[in-house]
Amino acid sequence: MLKPKLIVILGPTASGKTGLSIKLAKTLKGEIVSADSRQIYKHLDLGTGKVTKKEMSGIPHYLLDIVLPSKKYSVGQYQKNAYKIINKIIKSKKIPFLVGGSAFYIYSIVDGWQFPQTKTDWKLRKELEKKSVQELLEILKKLDPKRAQTVEQKNPRRLIRAIEIATQLGYVPELKHNPQYDCLLIGIKREDQELKKLIKKRLLARIDQGMVKEVQNLYRKKILTAKRANELGLEYKWIMKYILNEITSAQMIESLNSDIWRFSRHQMNWFGKDKRIHWVKNQQEAQKLIKKWY
RNA sequence: GCCGCGGUAGCUCAGUGGUAGAGCGUUCCGCUGAAAACGGAAAGGUCUCGGUGGUCCGAUUCCACUCCGCGGCA
Numbered sequence: 001m002l003k004p005k006l007i008v009i010l011g012p013t014a015s016g017k018t019g020l021s022i023k024l025a026k027t028l029k030g031e032i033v034s035a036d037s038r039q040i041y042k043h044l045d046l047g048t049g050k051v052t053k054k055e056m057s058g059i060p061h062y063l064l065d066i067v068l069p070s071k072k073y074s075v076g077q078y079q080k081n082a083y084k085i086i087n088k089i090i091k092s093k094k095i096p097f098l099v100g101g102s103a104f105y106i107y108s109i110v111d112g113w114q115f116p117q118t119k120t121d122w123k124l125r126k127e128l129e130k131k132s133v134q135e136l137l138e139i140l141k142k143l144d145p146k147r148a149q150t151v152e153q154k155n156p157r158r159l160i161r162a163i164e165i166a167t168q169l170g171y172v173p174e175l176k177h178n179p180q181y182d183c184l185l186i187g188i189k190r191e192d193q194e195l196k197k198l199i200k201k202r203l204l205a206r207i208d209q210g211m212v213k214e215v216q217n218l219y220r221k222k223i224l225t226a227k228r229a230n231e232l233g234l235e236y237k238w239i240m241k242y243i244l245n246e247i248t249s250a251q252m253i254e255s256l257n258s259d260i261w262r263f264s265r266h267q268m269n270w271f272g273k274d275k276r277i278h279w280v281k282n283q284q285e286a287q288k289l290i291k292k293w294y
Numbered sequence: 295g296c297c298g299c300g301g302u303a304g305c306u307c308a309g310u311g312g313u314a315g316a317g318c319g320u321u322c323c324g325c326u327g328a329a330a331a332c333g334g335a336a337a338g339g340u341c342u343c344g345g346u347g348g349u350c351c352g353a354u355u356c357c358a359c360u361c362c363g364c365g366g367c368a
Contacts, residue, residue, distance in 0.1 A: 037328090037331085072328060073328080075329075077327075104325085108327090113326065115326070125328090152333060154334070155334080156332075157333075162326085231328080232331095266329095
């Protein structure tokens with residue numbers, strides 16, 4: 001049985017995913033499902049570079065603004081939500097586009113990761129966070145010696161999650177892949193220097209548009225705490241520091257610029273090794289690929 | 295002009311009479327329900343510690359002079 005088709009548009013931050021995906025969706029009767037771990041949140045707009053209503057120009061967008069910034073969201077939830085919406089779009093005879101820069105989210109769909117059926121145990125995680133990596137590794141060894149060998153042994157996050165799973169299931173099952181869709185992966189290609197310029201330009205433009213004010217308002221209305229802003233990272237982290245007078249605006253811009261650049265490298269670290277991705281420079285190239293594939 | 299302090303990796307600084315160190319940054323990499331998260335690795339000092347001489351078997355480390363920066367007194 002043939003799997004339904006899914007077009008995936010990915011690339012580093014500021015590469016132009018939003019613009020390209022809307023253009024493509026317009027000419028192809030498409031609908032867009034976001035794959036962005038921060039645009040998921042309500043009220044985080046300018047800081048996440050979220051599409052505006054106007055930019056959408058009538059193309060339906062999903063998985064934006066679905067949870068409050070104070071809540072923690074996860075890939076597991078994302079995958080469930082995304083499957084549901086993509087299937088709905090397919091049923092309505094429209095073409096689904098998965099668009100975003102959160103590699104972890106994208107691959108949970110593209111590769112169909114089958115996460116173990118467990119509950120997030122914040123209490124346990126908090127307890128475990130007090131322990132050293134050595135201690136965590138010892139605990140995991142007792143629960144699941146096999147997984148203890150394959151996890152990143154110095155990474156507390158990974159160790160804690162493995163312990164969480166093993167506590168609930170008795171062991172950590174191997175992650176199985178069960179892709180639900182036939183995916184066409186299109187990546188937006190940008191040279192380093194070009195991307196650096198784009199990042200800077202977009203950063204300054206958003207500051208002009210009131211990005212600092214956005215964070216100020218969220219802070220004043222208690223939608224966003226300083227701690228949470230720090231967890232959310234990048235724009236929220238640095239703008240919050242500026243608002244709290246910990247840094248000057250020049251320091252804020254400089255730190256942000258270099259942090260966003262580093263973030264883009266991190267994204268490319270993930271995409272760069274994926275041979276399935278077709279790298280394009282513009283709409284024409286993307287359209288040609290889609291035409292051939294569909 | 296005098297006195298004091300400092301000049302060591304891109305930045306902030308440790309340090310020792312006997313083959314140069316940390317943190318940050320940079321680059322690269324990993325990633326099984328926090329992923330803008332979380333973690334790992336490497337490169338970098340014209341054989342080199344501002345410069346020139348001296349003491350010493352040996353000086354980045356001690357001494358003298360010199361240049362530069364900072365602070366104080368004039």
